Amino acid sequence: LDSLDNETDATIESTMVGPLWARAKYSQLYPEILDDRHASSLMEKVRELYPDADGEFQVLEEFIDELLGLAFIIRARTFDDKVGEFLVTHPNASIVNLGCGLDTTFERVDNGRLLWFDLDLPDAIDFRRRLIPDSERSRCIAKSILDYSWMDDVEFEPDRGLLLLAGGLFAYFEEQTVAEIITTMASRFPGSELVFDSSSSGGNRIVNRRLRKQGVSGIDHEFDAKSVNQVEDWSDLIRVIDWFPFFSRVKRSSKWSWRTRFMMAMNSLLGFAKFIHLQFSVEC
Numbered sequence: 001l002d003s004l005d006n007e008t009d010a011t012i013e014s015t016m017v018g019p020l021w022a023r024a025k026y027s028q029l030y031p032e033i034l035d036d037r038h039a040s041s042l043m044e045k046v047r048e049l050y051p052d053a054d055g056e057f058q059v060l061e062e063f064i065d066e067l068l069g070l071a072f073i074i075r076a077r078t079f080d081d082k083v084g085e086f087l088v089t090h091p092n093a094s095i096v097n098l099g100c101g102l103d104t105t106f107e108r109v110d111n112g113r114l115l116w117f118d119l120d121l122p123d124a125i126d127f128r129r130r131l132i133p134d135s136e137r138s139r140c141i142a143k144s145i146l147d148y149s150w151m152d153d154v155e156f157e158p159d160r161g162l163l164l165l166a167g168g169l170f171a172y173f174e175e176q177t178v179a180e181i182i183t184t185m186a187s188r189f190p191g192s193e194l195v196f197d198s199s200s201s202g203g204n205r206i207v208n209r210r211l212r213k214q215g216v217s218g219i220d221h222e223f224d225a226k227s228v229n230q231v232e233d234w235s236d237l238i239r240v241i242d243w244f245p246f247f248s249r250v251k252r253s254s255k256w257s258w259r260t261r262f263m264m265a266m267n268s269l270l271g272f273a274k275f276i277h278l279q280f281s282v283e284c
């Protein structure tokens, strides 16, 4: 939280508070999109831990407008739906939430049988564990995604199935790094699936400009999935099984401002942000 101060560089871990704040606020406003009561109680706990951080929460209030707030709950809902679909055919699956931050997807989708792994940087996991303890079927991995030893910490049994989620994570890396991470996962977890979101270069420019305006530096958005074909070109093991513009599968509400609805339509038209669902092939 300290790094959200206007005068300092933000740490990458500090990006975990915004999505929680947005899920807490916007899931209360639009429970028909995302029912995330856990996020609200977690946000209360964060406020209790930081009683003097009103200024920092004000930064979030200003940065996360209606469009961005809705984007966070739409992303969470999209991931919930993807997990739900996967569990129909793989009820005992392992699910890995990469760059989990203070995400509470496990609490929303748990079917009583799956195994859940939440991975984030050590400092982020330290903070997360103060708020969300590990449980019998849900545990944290305190490692960078770039430290590939995390792949040994995940229980992978091809028959049970493995689904990887990466929400708001790949944007912080360059394309070559994302390609390496995904091709490594593809060869390590054959038959598994990965769902992630990605902005376009135009979308990244908008986010970076807004961060600057807010006085936040050091957490620029870099990677953009220019085209879905580009992702398949990284390896013969990667197949795109679904992709769609970020706001295309949500019913627009007349309760949202004209600007929000316009920006969502423009996003779909110009391809600013999208979800991509990959399957890793079992054969070379």
Ligand SMILES: C[S@@+](CC[C@H](N)C(=O)[O-])C[C@H]1O[C@@H](n2cnc3c(N)ncnc32)[C@H](O)[C@@H]1O
Residues within 6 Å of the ligand: 012, 013, 014, 015, 016, 019, 020, 098, 099, 100, 101, 102, 103, 119, 120, 121, 124, 143, 144, 145, 146, 166, 167, 168, 169, 172
């Ligand atoms: C924008 S937040 C998204 C958090 C979460 N997915 C959500 O939607 O609430 C990005 C997260 O990625 C994590 N992250 C950044 N670099 C990472 C790395 N190299 N390895 C693992 N996690 C990383 C940050 O610590 C942060 O929690």
